[in-house]
Amino acid sequence: MNTLFKKTNNVNYVIIFLYLITLFVPSLGAFDFAATQWFYIGTLNVVVFLYYLLTPGYLSFAFPKYVKLFFGIQILTFIVSCLSMTQSIIIDESIVYISRIFTFIFCIFNLYIVFRDKNSFSYLGFSLLISSVLFIESFEVVYYFFTKSSALRTTELLQGIPHRYGNRNILAAAIVIKLPFLLYVFQQLKGLKRILPLIAIFFIIASLFLIGTRTAALIMAIVLVVFSIAYFIISKYSIKKSFKTIMPLLIVALMALGFSISINKIYNNKINSYVDLFSTKLEKDLYNPKGKSNLVNGSGRKDIWNSAIKDFKKSPIIGVGIGNWRHNSRADLAINRSNKQVIFSTHVHNDYLQALAETGIIGFLLYLSVYIISFVLLVIFFRSLKTNLDRFFTITIALALIGYMIDAFFNFPHDRAPIQIVLAFILAIILGFSSKDSQVKESLEITKRTKVIGFSIAFIMLLNAVNLYRDYSASKVQFTLMKELKTKDAFTQKYKYSYKQVVAMLPDYPYVNQIGTTNDDIKAMFAINNKKYDIALKHLDASISRVENDMWPRTLKAMTYNVLKKEDSAFVYSKEVFDAVPSVESNFFILKGIYKKRKDTVALFNLYDRHFKVRPQNITAWLHMCNDIRNYYRDDSLALSKVNYALESYPYDKELISFKSELVKIMSTKPKYDAIGSKLDKSVVDEMTEYFKAANNYFNQKDYAKARIQFLKVLELEPNNLPTHFKLGLLENLIKNYKDAIPYFTKVINDKYLNNGRPEYSRGVSYLKLNDNSNAKKDFLISRNKKWPAALKLSDAFFK
Structure with a gap:
């Protein structure tokens, strides 16, 4: 090894x-590794820079x-980022990001000082260091997967x-970006010495396949292909070499x-396919050929990228504020999210577009x-x-940079310190290439003026x-508190810490943690846990005033008002959140309860439809809807x-299977149209469901002509389908x-399909519009006796 390091200090x-x-720096109790690792780099920057100041040469x-040009651009980037803060919603977030930019700039500078001295820098020695770290990762x-080789390949x-x-x-990206350095080591060594790097390459490629990320696989393929072509060209087209x-x-x-593909087999009798490496499922969905993806199209990178472009258009010169993309309105993304909670992407998953959105065209061009x-x-x-x-070393550096640039197009490497x-x-090595000095003279002292500037x-x-500390x-405290919030229900389970303790523990800076929860949100949840609801509501109001686009504090307000049995307030906040993020389960269930209490079945089933469009995996909601169909529509065939x-998407769900079994038993004993419905062939029921679903979609879009055709x-398939008769009546009225x-309406009323007064009221409207006041009065009176809200609002004078 001595020969490898003889050229360097x-x-x-x-x-x-x-x-x-x-990359080996642990989280040390922080919410995320990033906070600890950036603090480590910031501290190391100070130590190394002081060493440079105190050491001649x-x-x-x-x-x-x-x-000069490079660091001039870096300084301009820093300035533009500072200027973008004028557009920031959360200044704290911008300060954290600017601090990391400052840290990164001086990290490059410190490393440039090392690499500018060509006579004390060994390409092979450096590549061996990188390769050693890469092998460990x-x-x-590989060891993790090998020790669990009998486990199923699941999410x-x-x-x-x-x-x-x-x-x-991020792990896969970090591995593949360092792969070119190992290839350089392999290329430089000869004979049997190549065995060790080949073993390492096996582990690197296997780890990338086992991690199963497509971007890293793409980068790996490009690196291997370009390396092979470059070797062929540089070796003067020698086929033998x-x-x-x-x-x-x-x-x-x-x-x-x-x-x-031979370990973690999904099926015992065959190895996994290449596709299985990059497309994994939860264990409960593993053997489901359709899965939830057939039911919903979630917001992918394309939607997030479009959102970033919209933000750029809002402030094209200096952006919406460094680090503040996630705090701007995400209405276009939220409406299609499938998470059961209010969770959004904190990054654009494209560093180029994030730079464009947050720092405008100026910051983007500098980037x-x-x-x-x-x-x-x-x-x-x-x-x-x-x-x-x-x-070859130049090509190695170029391949590593290309790998980073590709990853930056699909992910957010700017946020990850390693x-x-x-x-x-x-970058430091590339800058070192431009240095004309062949060797640094160790005897040279810096001037006093330079020392003053340096110490400043x-x-x-x-x-x-x-600031990084x-x-x-703060990240450590956030992690401690968030563990409580994630594992316990604020309304029903006792937290370890009291509200007063949390107020004393939680620093004011930064205001928002890594997943977007504000300090006021956290304090509110602990206040709720201590039954201090008034204090909790004040904190939530403060959170909304600072981050007006965040739906989480509104969700908490809805839940709090629901506990306090303030129905009107619970309804207002639940509906606001549901309209923005229809996948959130807490608001969905609050609204469901309110609509049932108000006997508003149309709103209730519209609620179900909107929720299932984005969150079809909510099994509990499916069961509730089926029971509500039976209770309100009295249509077991539709429920079935x-x-x-x-079940088409969740064929192994025990709750659904059990519910269906019980429903089939009940239907087998029922007369009339229920019995007819139960005898319908499954394919007919499925076809009927598709028509009904399509009709409802057209109905909601106010395309009544197409809706009528589908109804x-x-x-045609089931002439006595009462929900369809009712919807057709509403359609014709509209x-x-x-x-x-x-x-x-007469069919629905005679068959006693709904007993809430709405069919009578709707038919009464039809009679009234046809100037048949006598029949209208009769229907309105029946509807009023059944306490249908619209009928109750009719003036007494009308009936006289």
Whole structure:
């Protein structure tokens, strides 16, 4: 190993190592690894910069023009980010992000100081360090899956992957971005020495397949293909040399794929498919060929990206504020979310568009210019090289940068410290290429003026580290409190901490935690737990006033008013949240209870329809709807069709199976139209359900002509389907065909389908519009006796 490090100063390698181990920094009790790791980098920046100041030779140089340009762009980025704060909803969030930008800039600077000295920097030595870290990461992943090789490949299995990145997508990106350095090591070594890097490459590729993220797989494929082509070209199109290098890589890649699909088998009698690696399901849905994806189309990256573009249009010059995209209105995303709680994407999943949305066109162009300058410098440097060693390392750096750029297009690596460290290495090395000095003279002292400036910068860096510590410290408290909130019900289970304790524990800065919960939201929930409802409502009002687009405090207000039995207030807030995010279960169930209490069956079943469009996996709601169909519509056949529809996507759900079994038994003993409905063939029931669903959709869209066609198709299959008769009556009334509406309502009334007074009231409206006041009066009177709300509002003078 001594020969590998002879070209470099050992202290430089210590600095490199200290930055590299960022990915091994644990959360230390923080809500997220990011807070701890950014604090570590900020502190390390101060220590390393002070070392440079106190050690002769490090800072006694002039910046080359490209380095000046690069750091000039970084300073402008910092300034634009600060200016964007004028548009921020949450200033705290912007300060945290600006602090991380400042940290990243000086991280690049500190590493540039190391890499600008070409005679104390070994390409192979550095690549070996990166590869060692990479092997450890990938070995952890492969070992995890190997020790659980008999477990099914499910979402739950993947959620248990050990890492320090926040989620597996980021882990996979961090691994694949470092892969080019290992390929460089493999290419540089000869003979039997290649066995070790080949083993490492096996683990890296296997880990990427096992993690199963498509972006990382795409980057891996591009890296391997470009590396192979580059080797073939640089080796002067030597087929023999290329075969010896590329063929082992291909064999190892195939072995890694074979290993990945042969463990965690979904079916005992066959290995997993390539698709199974990248498309996993929850264990309960594992053997369901359709699954919930057939029932709902969730908001994917495309919707999030469109939302970011809309935000850019709001403030095209300086954006909506650094770090504040997630606090702007997400109405276009929320309406289609499938989460049962108010949870939104905190990132755009595209760093380019996030820069555009948050810092405007100026920040976006500055962001792009970093990559442009980097590639310009790589091309300039590559053209000046004469040895294959230098050329391959340039290609290695280019591949790593391309990998980062691709990941930045689909994810948010800017937020993850370990990936930013890799990018800082890449950029610092590229800047080092532009240095004309072949060696740093260790005897040179910096001027007193430079020292004063340097210590001033070090003081600012120290203040920045303090700010990062505040973020980390708050994150620890947030994590402690959020564990309580996530595992216990604020309204029914006792929290470990009292409201007074939480007020004392919780720092004011930053105001919003990593998942978007405000300090006032947290205080409100602990106040609710202590039955201090008035205090809780004040905190929720404060939260709404600061983050007006957040639906979570409104959800809590609805739940609080519901507990206090203030129906009108509970209804107002529940409906506001439900209209914005119809997937939220708490508001759905509150509204359901209120509509049932008010006997508003039309609103009730519209509620079900809207909820199931975005959250069809709510089994409890399916069962409630089926029971409500039986109670209000007295239509067991329709209830059975709804159960069958749910079972198509959740065929192994025990509650649905049990409900269907009991319903079939009941239907087998019932006479009349219920018996007819139970004898309908399943395919007929399914067809009828589809027509009814389509008709309702057209009805809600006020396309009554198309709705009538679909409703009539239902009656062709089941002439006595009373819900359809009723909806047709309402339809004809709406388009003023009052005479045609009367027979439909009469059918519903005679068969005693609804006993809440609404059919009589609706038929009364038809008679009234036809100037048949006598029959209208009779129907209105019956409806009034049944306490239908609209009939109760009629003037007594009308009946006289």
